[in-house]
Amino acid sequence: MSVVDLSRLQFALTALYHFLFVPLTLGLSVLLGIMESVYVMTGRRIWRDMTVFWGILFGINFAMGVATGITMEFQFGMNWSYYSQYVGDVFGAPLAIEGLMAFFLEATFIGLFFFGWDRLSKPGHLAVTWCVALGSNFSALWILVANAWMQNPVGSRFNPDTVRMEVTDFLAVIFNPVAQSKFVHTVAAGYVTGAMFVLSIGAYYLLRGRHVELARRSITVAASFGLASALSVVVLGDESGYVTTQNQKAKLAAIEAMWRTEPAPAAFTIFGIPDQDKHETRYALEAPWALGLIATRSLTQAIPGIFDLVDDAKLRIGRGVEAYRAMLSLQSDPANQAARRTIAMRQRDLGYAMLLRRYVDDPTRANADDINRAAWDTIPNVPALFWSFRIMVAIGFYFIALFAYAFVVAARRRLDRRKGLLRLALWSLPLPWIAAELGWIVAEYGRQPWIIEGVLPTFLAASPIAASNIWLSLAGFVVFYTALLVVDLYLLAKYVRLGPSESWLVPDLATRLAPPGGVEMEPRTLHHPSLERMEPKGAGPSGI
Amino acid sequence: MQVPLEYDTLRVIWWALLGVLLIGFAVFDGFDLGTAMLLPVLGRNDEERRILINSVGPVWEGNQVWFILGGGASFAAWPPVYAASFSGFYVAMFLTLVALILRPVAFKFRGKIDRPLWRSFWDYALFVGGFVPTLIFGVAFGNLLQGVPFIIEPDMRAVYKGGFFELLNPFALLCGLLSLAMIAMHGAAFLYMKAGEKVAHRAGVAGYYAALATFALFAVGGVCAWFFLSGYAITSEIAPNAPSNPLHKTVTTGVGLWMENYRARPWMLAAPILGLIGPLAAARLLRLQRERVAFLASALSVSGVVATAGFAMFPFIMPSSLEPAHSLTVWDASSSRTTLLIMLIAVLVLLPIVLAYTAWVYRVLRGRIDARFLEKGGHAY
Numbered sequence: 001m002s003v004v005d006l007s008r009l010q011f012a013l014t015a016l017y018h019f020l021f022v023p024l025t026l027g028l029s030v031l032l033g034i035m036e037s038v039y040v041m042t043g044r045r046i047w048r049d050m051t052v053f054w055g056i057l058f059g060i061n062f063a064m065g066v067a068t069g070i071t072m073e074f075q076f077g078m079n080w081s082y083y084s085q086y087v088g089d090v091f092g093a094p095l096a097i098e099g100l101m102a103f104f105l106e107a108t109f110i111g112l113f114f115f116g117w118d119r120l121s122k123p124g125h126l127a128v129t130w131c132v133a134l135g136s137n138f139s140a141l142w143i144l145v146a147n148a149w150m151q152n153p154v155g156s157r158f159n160p161d162t163v164r165m166e167v168t169d170f171l172a173v174i175f176n177p178v179a180q181s182k183f184v185h186t187v188a189a190g191y192v193t194g195a196m197f198v199l200s201i202g203a204y205y206l207l208r209g210r211h212v213e214l215a216r217r218s219i220t221v222a223a224s225f226g227l228a229s230a231l232s233v234v235v236l237g238d239e240s241g242y243v244t245t246q247n248q249k250a251k252l253a254a255i256e257a258m259w260r261t262e263p264a265p266a267a268f269t270i271f272g273i274p275d276q277d278k279h280e281t282r283y284a285l286e287a288p289w290a291l292g293l294i295a296t297r298s299l300t301q302a303i304p305g306i307f308d309l310v311d312d313a314k315l316r317i318g319r320g321v322e323a324y325r326a327m328l329s330l331q332s333d334p335a336n337q338a339a340r341r342t343i344a345m346r347q348r349d350l351g352y353a354m355l356l357r358r359y360v361d362d363p364t365r366a367n368a369d370d371i372n373r374a375a376w377d378t379i380p381n382v383p384a385l386f387w388s389f390r391i392m393v394a395i396g397f398y399f400i401a402l403f404a405y406a407f408v409v410a411a412r413r414r415l416d417r418r419k420g421l422l423r424l425a426l427w428s429l430p431l432p433w434i435a436a437e438l439g440w441i442v443a444e445y446g447r448q449p450w451i452i453e454g455v456l457p458t459f460l461a462a463s464p465i466a467a468s469n470i471w472l473s474l475a476g477f478v479v480f481y482t483a484l485l486v487v488d489l490y491l492l493a494k495y496v497r498l499g500p501s502e503s504w505l506v507p508d509l510a511t512r513l514a515p516p517g518g519v520e521m522e523p524r525t526l527h528h529p530s531l532e533r534m535e536p537k538g539a540g541p542s543g544i
Numbered sequence: 545m546q547v548p549l550e551y552d553t554l555r556v557i558w559w560a561l562l563g564v565l566l567i568g569f570a571v572f573d574g575f576d577l578g579t580a581m582l583l584p585v586l587g588r589n590d591e592e593r594r595i596l597i598n599s600v601g602p603v604w605e606g607n608q609v610w611f612i613l614g615g616g617a618s619f620a621a622w623p624p625v626y627a628a629s630f631s632g633f634y635v636a637m638f639l640t641l642v643a644l645i646l647r648p649v650a651f652k653f654r655g656k657i658d659r660p661l662w663r664s665f666w667d668y669a670l671f672v673g674g675f676v677p678t679l680i681f682g683v684a685f686g687n688l689l690q691g692v693p694f695i696i697e698p699d700m701r702a703v704y705k706g707g708f709f710e711l712l713n714p715f716a717l718l719c720g721l722l723s724l725a726m727i728a729m730h731g732a733a734f735l736y737m738k739a740g741e742k743v744a745h746r747a748g749v750a751g752y753y754a755a756l757a758t759f760a761l762f763a764v765g766g767v768c769a770w771f772f773l774s775g776y777a778i779t780s781e782i783a784p785n786a787p788s789n790p791l792h793k794t795v796t797t798g799v800g801l802w803m804e805n806y807r808a809r810p811w812m813l814a815a816p817i818l819g820l821i822g823p824l825a826a827a828r829l830l831r832l833q834r835e836r837v838a839f840l841a842s843a844l845s846v847s848g849v850v851a852t853a854g855f856a857m858f859p860f861i862m863p864s865s866l867e868p869a870h871s872l873t874v875w876d877a878s879s880s881r882t883t884l885l886i887m888l889i890a891v892l893v894l895l896p897i898v899l900a901y902t903a904w905v906y907r908v909l910r911g912r913i914d915a916r917f918l919e920k921g922g923h924a925y
Binding site for chain 1: 601602603604605606608609611612613615616617619620621623624626627628629630631634635637638641642644645646647648649651652653656657698699700701702703704787788789879880882883886887890891894895898901902905908909
């Protein structure tokens with residue numbers, strides 16, 4: 001395998017691995033904030049116990065998220081040095097601001113979340129918990145601003161003197177429509193993940209008849225939060241699709257396996273077998289008008305098919321070669337004003353000329369055959385995108401149904417009697433992760449062959465290093481990450497099995513949990529001095 | 545936007561900010577890396593090791609952000625440096641990453657299962673997580689001072705032409721040792737202030753010797769840099785406001801050139817003086833049992849040592865030993881003026897907020913970590 005392929009494989013593996021932990025951090029941090037808010041508002045001890053218990057699982061997951069996140073930041077420099085050089089001026093800023101604004105907040109307060117229970121007032125600790133949640137959400141915002149710029153490189157221009165992209169309008173980079181829609185879609189998906197995690201484990205306890213009070217309340221919170229989030233994911237995912245139509249037509253066409261432009265309003269292909277070599281989709285089952293509505297929000301706009309997009313790419317390659325030729329003459333004669341004008345005029349197509357470098361060293365010498373091949377390269381892998389997208393969407397709709405059902409049952413206080421629902425919830429645990437990973441595959445694999453859409457091809461962006469280096473790191477990551485995952489899952493399972501009463505080290509918390517089904521009593525005596533200080537005087541039992 | 549800040553001023557500000565971030569990393573993350581390194585030396589049984597770990601337990605996570613931020617800021621402000629250094633030091637960076645990944649999980653996982661074998665495994669992981677990055681960062685600095693074998697192609701692609709084992713030359717290893725001694729001193733000074741009885745006492749002794757070693761290694765390093773090491777200097781006219789392109793200059797090399805800045809700008813001597821006096825002061829203050837001032841002295845020595853290297857190299861950030869004219873400098877390896885300005889505004893607004901809440905968190909968590917704390921704290925590691 002080439003350096004580029006190895007680097008792509010390593011990035012995909014480490015990113016997908018990192019994203020096993022991120023969505024749960026996003027969702028669970030907010031759920032912790034909600035649970036602790038209820039504790040502070042009602043003074044009811046069980047809500048504090050819930051926060052502490054889910055907090056333990058949160059901590060195990062958070063450590064893995066942090067650990068794997070470090071890899072992501074440094075891989076840009078290690079494996080994608082030309083990318084870093086070419087776009088660091090634009091792409092680096094959101095990453096740095098993420099560290100300053102979000103990660104500091106999250107990481108500084110996470111310690112206090114665990115160690116501050118007996119050192120802070122109730123509202124003080126609540127504020128700390130919300131700071132952690134806020135930090136992780138801000139973190140997602142800035143990372144997605146950076147990522148969205150790769151999908152839709154706004155607010156920047158090519159500078160021939162420095163041979164790289166530079167910022168012209170930073171507000172445009174922040175308020176990139178792709179960033180906004182991606183952020184809300186991704187964060188809502190994280191909330192669904194957190195809700196599903198709590199719902200599943202709560203259902204497990206109810207099925208076993210253990211920790212009933214805690215499980216019931218957790219499920220109620222998770223079901224309502226999950227329902228709102230699942231609805232947002234789908235609605236905001238649709239927004240994301242709409243935005244994609246505007247700037248990544250090849251990605252949309254590949255998701256749709258739409259080979260030829262259809263007259264408006266386009267039909268949505270529900271099922272089919274796309275064939276990349278023959279350029280056709282067999283056994284297509286279509287829903288009339290649906291795609292036109294989803295992708296353009298109108299019934300009159302046509303959506304370009306793959307053949308038309310390839311023709312379009314050929315035109316852009318031609319214009320890009322003009323810019324490329326001008327860039328070469330500028331390198332030998334920096335005073336060449338005509339070349340500068342050509343670059344200024346044609347810079348939006350410069351990246352298309354670079355696609356030719358896969359076939360010829362000098363794009364200005366490419367022949368028609370090279371151009372044809374390069375144009376077809378702009379179409380991502382159709383079957384992979386077609387299926388990833390459909391499975392992701394199906395899981396999304398399933399979540400709305402599941403959480404709605406759980407919400408109704410929880411609201412009617414019938415949770416203990418609906419074993420079917422509980423089992424369904426338990427077995428649905430892996431689904432949010434599957435959907436999230438497929439979402440990334442659609443977004444990033446669908447961006448190929450570009451590392452930055454229309455600006456820089458992926459194959460040019462890798463570091464000029466020996467493949468043996470990457471074999472070493474790739475093997476290292478696979479072994480190391482697998483071992484860590486095994487340990488992580490083992491610990492999570494262990495602490496879920498132990499349950500809230502035994503899993504934390506404060507011994508007397510266990511005695512304060514109510515017997516299953518009974519009315520909860522506040523503890524009369526607390527022999528632990530630190531907890532005594534926390535307890536509001538005279539807080540009596542009250543139902544919730 | 546009309547801001548009266550010229551491009552050249554912004555470049556110098558960002559050079560200084562990179563230094564601030566490196567020093568922030570060395571001072572803040574330094575003491576928990578040092579603590580992790582001292583774990584096998586100072587923690588003789590599980591309880592003592594737990595005291596060590598819990599001394600940094602609630603704060604190391606925030607400290608590590610200085611490292612992440614250093615990476616992010618060099619990506620944003622000095623993209624060519626970020627690109628050339630991390631791809632050039634690929635294997636070293638990979639080893640650092642593995643060590644740094646071990647840290648969060650070791651902290652979190654160690655206390656989760658109460659078995660001696662499990663705990664001692666994660667103790668070693670913590671040790672590796674402290675030792676390896678400290679050594680590698682020192683070695684990397686040693687290599688930066690000598691120049692790194694890379695060239696820049698006309699399309700600005702930096703190509704590294706060295707191997708991994710070349711990085712392990714005598715001067716770089718000396719810098720690695722200095723880094724280890726310095727961080728051990730810093731971790732020990734922190735533990736002397738933070739940990740309970742026995743551990744604190746032992747930390748005081750270890751810190752004393754580590755401080756003396758820091759002084760000696762720093763002095764030897766300085767003599768080497770002065771009399772044996774080739775420094776770099778720009779010989780062509782400098783255009784500090786020109787677009788970032790490192791291919792339009794000429795550079796000469798020569799023994800002792802790294803000392804030129806200290807001759808031309810004597811105020812810079814404050815850094816090496818701090819690097820020499822700081823460890824001696826820290827050693828003395830540890831003996832006198834002045835724990836807070838000793839930690840301050842240690843922090844100042846760390847800052848002095850890092851700044852000494854930065855000042856010596858100015859305006860170079862990453863010299864090229866293969867093609868000195870391709871060296872990356874403050875004047876030709878930065879981001880555009882717009883980006884530097886935006887980032888500066890972000891730092892000016894956000895960094896004070898970060899420092900304010902960090903100070904608050906340390907205040908909330910004040911107090912010594914001893915056996916009583918472990919018994920009481922439900923979430924202790």
